[in-house]
Amino acid sequence: xxxxxxxxxxxxxxxxxxxxxxxxxxxxxxxxxxxxxxxxxxxxxxxxxxxxxxxxxxxxxxxx
Amino acid sequence: xxxxxxxxxxxxxxxxxxxxxxxxxxxxxxxxxxxxxxxxxxxxxxxxxxxxxxxxxxxxxxxxxxxxxxxxxxxxxxxxxxxxxxxxxxxxxxxxxxxxxxxxxxxxxxxxxxxxxxxxxxxxxxxxxxxxxxxxxxxxxxxxxxxxxxxxxxxxxxxxxxxxxxxxxxxxxxxxxxxxxxxxxxxxxxxxxxxxxxxxxxxxxxxxxxxxxxxxxxxxxxxxxxxxxxxxxxxxxxxxxxxxxxxxxxxxxxxxxxxxxxxxxxxxxxxxxxxxxxxxxxxxxxxxxxxxxxxxxxxxxxxxxxxxxxxxxxxxxxxxxxxxxxxxxxxxxxxxxxxxxxxxxxxxxxxxxxxxxxxxxxxxxxxxxxxxxxxxxxxxxxxxxxxxxxxxxxxxxxxxxxxxxxxxxxxxx
Ligand code: SF4
Numbered sequence: 001x002x003x004x005x006x007x008x009x010x011x012x013x014x015x016x017x018x019x020x021x022x023x024x025x026x027x028x029x030x031x032x033x034x035x036x037x038x039x040x041x042x043x044x045x046x047x048x049x050x051x052x053x054x055x056x057x058x059x060x061x062x063x064x
Numbered sequence: 065x066x067x068x069x070x071x072x073x074x075x076x077x078x079x080x081x082x083x084x085x086x087x088x089x090x091x092x093x094x095x096x097x098x099x100x101x102x103x104x105x106x107x108x109x110x111x112x113x114x115x116x117x118x119x120x121x122x123x124x125x126x127x128x129x130x131x132x133x134x135x136x137x138x139x140x141x142x143x144x145x146x147x148x149x150x151x152x153x154x155x156x157x158x159x160x161x162x163x164x165x166x167x168x169x170x171x172x173x174x175x176x177x178x179x180x181x182x183x184x185x186x187x188x189x190x191x192x193x194x195x196x197x198x199x200x201x202x203x204x205x206x207x208x209x210x211x212x213x214x215x216x217x218x219x220x221x222x223x224x225x226x227x228x229x230x231x232x233x234x235x236x237x238x239x240x241x242x243x244x245x246x247x248x249x250x251x252x253x254x255x256x257x258x259x260x261x262x263x264x265x266x267x268x269x270x271x272x273x274x275x276x277x278x279x280x281x282x283x284x285x286x287x288x289x290x291x292x293x294x295x296x297x298x299x300x301x302x303x304x305x306x307x308x309x310x311x312x313x314x315x316x317x318x319x320x321x322x323x324x325x326x327x328x329x330x331x332x333x334x335x336x337x338x339x340x341x342x343x344x345x346x347x348x349x350x351x352x353x354x355x356x357x358x359x360x361x362x363x364x365x366x367x368x369x370x371x372x373x374x375x376x377x378x379x380x381x382x383x384x385x386x387x388x389x390x391x392x393x394x395x396x397x398x399x400x401x402x403x404x405x406x407x408x409x410x411x412x413x414x415x416x417x418x419x420x421x422x423x424x425x426x427x428x429x430x431x432x433x434x435x436x437x438x439x440x441x442x443x444x445x446x447x448x449x450x451x452x453x454x455x456x457x458x459x460x461x462x463x464x465x466x467x468x469x470x471x472x473x474x475x476x477x
Contacts, residue, residue: 011422014185018348029177030184030427053410054352056418 002038002063003048007031009059016060020047032059073145073255074113083111084119086143086362086385087253092457099390100402108376114143114252117383118376123394123414125374126386129365130418135373136365136384137168138421142461143364144252146259149381155302162310163303165421172420178292178299179307179424182230182285188427191226195432198225199439207443207475211450214331215468218440219323222432227315231308232284233273240269245316250460270305270312285311311425318360319429321464322415323436325358326351329404330441331449331470336406341445344438350406351434356413357404359389362461363417388414389463446474 003023005016012030016023022044024032040048040062052060077088080098085091091098102109102121109119120126129136139160140148148154148161160166164175181187202221206212224238233241247262254262277286289304299307330337340346363386367378378384392413395401399410416423423429449455453469 011419012180012184012426013416013422014427015352017185026185028184029180050409054412056412056414056416057422058412 001040001045001048003034003040003051004038004061004063005032005034006059006061007033009057010055011057011059013056015054015056016051019054020044020051023048024051038063074253081106081109083113084109084117085111085113085253086119086461087250087459089457089459092459092463095389095463096393096402099387099393103390103394108374110376114145114383115147115381116379117143117385118373118378119385119387120373121387121390121394123391123397126388126391126414127418129373129384129386130363130414130421133169133420135368135371137368138166138172138365139168140366140383141165141364142248142252143383143385144259145254146256147381147383148366150256155306159303160306162306162313164307164424165310165314166306169420174294175303175307176420176424178289178294182288183424183427185427188431191428192431192435194229195222195226195435196439198222199436200443203439203443209472211453211469211471213467214327214440214447214470215320215324215465219327219436219464219468220320222323222436223316223319223429226428226432227311230285231273231311232277232282232286233312241312241316244269245313248313249317249462250458252460266309267305270308271301274301274305274308314423315425315428317458317462317464318423319425319432321360321458321462322355322358322429322433324465324468325360325463326354326433326437327440327470328449328455328465328468329354329358330437331447331468333404334446334448336404337441337446340406340437341441346406347434347438349408349411351430351437352411352413353404353406353408354433354437355415355430356392356398356408356411358464359392359413359415360462360464361415361417361423362387362389362463363421364461385461386417388417442476444470444472444475447472 010031016032017026077085099121107122111117137157139157155161158168158171164172202218228235244266281287365384367382369380371378393401416426447470450469450471456467458466
């Protein structure tokens with residue numbers, strides 16, 4: 001399982017970074033990106049789903 | 065119940081669907097009931113007031129307009145008796161009077177990128193200790209009283225002080241800023257001449273502060289803007305002043321309202337208050353839920369050219385209100401939309417807007433809100449609306465309590 005942030009949609013609400021700082025980081029402009037290659041360890045799967053479900057811009061997706 | 069300002073040019077509302085007015089005090093007092101009724105019947109209300117204004121209340125429509133910069137301009141963001149198109153020397157699109165909030169693409173993004181780094185989460189987190197000290201000082205000043213006004217003695221001062229420090233403006237000018245904020249955001253129903261006077265006073269105040277920063281440079285946001293460049297040129301003084309006006313006006317009433325509404329909720333919902341006092345781990349979801357349920361900010365757009373929006377014949381230069389708080393209560397987007405659930409985990413709220421104009425200060429607002437609520441309930445674990453006292457709500461696009469008298473039933477030392 002991997003998470004991806006669509007940079008063209010992200011507007012920097014930072015909900016993902018607040019929910020799952022293990023999976024997301026933010027750049028100097030406050031826009032989010034997936035840490036590393038976006039791979040989600042099983043114990044973080046629920047947090048990944050919550051990040052997807054809370055992004056106001058529908059910018060985050062999970063790819064299997 | 066408050067009455068309309070005697071200088072108001074429009075009278076009380078009798079029909080919210082065909083003649084609404086966001087400056088009628090009963091609008092913010094009953095906002096959620098009004099939006100919910102409109103959502104079921106309308107869902108785009110209209111009024112001829114302010115020179116034709118539209119009010120879509122569903123998440124779908126608010127979302128669509130927020131994303132549609134082709135048909136809707138940000139050049140006017142406060143629906144009032146003066147329209148940008150009425151002012152011959154107004155700064156035109158895509159820049160507008162207070163960039164980047166009044167800007168449209170493509171200029172918008174270039175102006176916004178100047179300010180974004182100062183408001184990124186990592187930069188903003190550094191303010192937390194200072195905000196906490198400020199909250200504790202305000203609480204210390206209130207501690208002995210049985211009844212305190214959580215809006216005027218507490219919530220109000222937090223954003224005012226923080227933005228004054230960021231901009232390097234005299235902290236003792238807090239009351240002056242609040243006067244400007246009132247003039248811009250609440251005195252929207254005044255005769256145009258009176259509104260113009262208020263704006264001139266604001267421009268003059270900001271120009272004086274900017275001049276002081278040119279003469280005596282220091283390490284703050286004002287000098288940062290004076291040193292910033294766009295397209296390899298320094299920002300014009302007009303741009304610097306406009307951005308400062310944005311930061312001053314947008315940061316104050318909004319955050320003050322969010323803090324006040326959250327404390328109003330805790331004063332009127334003892335079960336939630338107790339849960340939060342006993343279990344601080346609920347704070348992150350509680351804060352997002354307060355932001356959803358009591359989102360303070362309704363934005364606005366100006367219709368660029370005649371446009372048929374889902375059967376509504378919008379005309380060039382009509383106003384459109386974007387009530388993010390109404391979108392946040394839409395049952396099509398949120399389960400149990402009208403219930404405030406402080407442990408709500410799935411909460412895709414739009415309190416800070418949607419699309420390219422996402423609130424620049426959202427990280428700061430969220431931090432101020434969280435620290436204010438944490439410190440208030442730590443000092444006062446039990447409080448309620450003071451019996452026989454009245455909560456007074458704001459007027460206009462920013463919704464929150466302007467007077468919030470609470471009786472303190474328990475305090476920690
Ligand atoms: S929650 Fe969405 S919009 Fe916000 S930073 Fe994360 S990806 Fe970007």
